[in-house]
Amino acid sequence: MxxxxxxxxxxxxxxxxxxxxxxxxxxxxxxxxxxxxxxxxxxxxxxxxxxxxxxxxxxxxxxxxxxxxxxxxxxxxxxxxxxxxxxxxxxxxxxxxxxxxxxxxxxxxxxxxxxxxxxxxxxxxxxxxxxxxxxxxxxxxxxxxxxNVKKVIKDLIPEEVKTVKGIEFDISRSVKDGYIVKDIRFEDEGEEHLFTEKVKAxxxxxxxxxxxxxxxxxxxxxxxxxxxxxxxxxxxxxxxxxx
The missing domain is CATH 3.40.50.150 (Vaccinia Virus protein VP39)
Incomplete structure (x- = not known):
């Protein structure tokens, strides 16, 4: 991975x-x-x-x-x-x-x-x-x-799946140590990937x-x-x- x-x-x-x-x-x-x-x-x-x-x-x-x-x-x-x-x-x-x-x-x-x-x-x-x-x-x-961080945190969707161009993106969101964190997991052509977006709140x-x-x-x-x-x-x- x-x-x-x-x-x-x-x-x-x-x-x-x-x-x-x-x-x-x-x-x-x-x-x-x-x-x-x-x-x-x-x-x-x-x-x-x-x-x-x-x-x-x-x-x-x-x-x-x-x-x-x-x-x-x-x-x-x-x-x-x-x-x-x-x-x-x-x-x-x-x-x-x-x-x-x-x-x-x-x-x-x-x-x-x-x-x-x-x-x-x-x-x-x-x-x-x-x-x-x-x-x-x-x-x-x-x-x-x-x-708008306060609204984003209030409305945060913890888990979501998006399918785009045949790729299923498994997205999880959380707030950790003053950052809004988005973990993005997916598989393409037999290879698994994990990327993390991390933005200061x-x-x-x-x-x-x-x-x-x-x-x-x-x-x-x-x-x-x-x-x-x-x-x-x-x-x-x-x-x-x-x-």
Whole structure:
């Protein structure tokens, strides 16, 4: 059995199975979120955006089509190799760890779809926040789109089976030592696999502590992709806008 516990994200995100399991993520919802976000931030065509932990670049590609100059970075070499086929004069992709600053300044830095809180070392989460600050132009905006941890824990489904493309994924969820943990077991072509997703259960208060340490001002808090007010009991997302 293949077990990937240490630095789970660097192995799990690089496998084709990650994209099989999550292939039904809604592009329409993601695109509407991007439209709402750039409208709210009043970003003009040609503005520079860093898509931090961009995956295969679905947000980056859409933002580029909307007229923005976009750089997407991700730790997964396979994801970036896939995304590079879409590069153009105003769309670029590179392999990069988000806890280190990109050597460039942007009008906006987006960290989307719960793409922070993966690190084993607590200081790396703070380093990521500080890197975002360093990557922003003086009047730039940082955006973190995270799950609403309190609602996720309240509604946690301990066991679930999903069948996608003929593969039966046996998924178990739990809360351990301040992390939301998802164990994913499946068999394919006679080989058994086990991968673990482990994300720090960061609340609004937790992010506020990071922001205070990093000298960041929190400007707006939203609870969904329509940019409605955040409610810690009912909101699906925790969307933070800061500079």
């Amino acid at each position: 293949e077990l990937a516990e240490k630095n789970w994200y660097s192995s799990w995100f690089d496998t084709p199975y990650y994209h099989i399991l999550y292939k039904n993520r809604g592009d329409e919802e993601a695109q509407n979120f991007m439209k709402n976000l750039v409208s709210f931030l009043k970003l003009k065509p040609g503005a520079t955006i860093l898509d931090l932990a961009c995956g295969r670049g679905r947000h980056s590609r859409f933002l580029n089509k909307e007229g923005f100059d976009v750089t997407g970075v991700d730790l997964s070499e396979n994801n970036i190799a896939y995304a590079k086929q879409f590069e153009n004069e105003n769309l670029h992709f590179a392999t990069h760890c988000m806890c280190e600053p990109v050597n460039e300044k942007f009008d906006a830095v987006f960290n989307l779809f719960t793409s922070i809180g993966y690190f084993e070392e607590e200081e790396d989460n703070l380093r990521t926040i500080m890197s975002i600050k360093e990557e922003l132009k003086p009047e730039g905006f940082g955006v973190i789109d995270f799950m 960061l609340t609004l208060e937790g992010f506020q502590e990071y922001f205070e340490k990093a000298g960041i001002e929190l400007l707006h808090i939203f609870g969904n992709y329509e940019l409605q007010d955040f409610n810690e009991q009912t909101s699906d997302r925790l969307i933070l806008i800061f500079n």
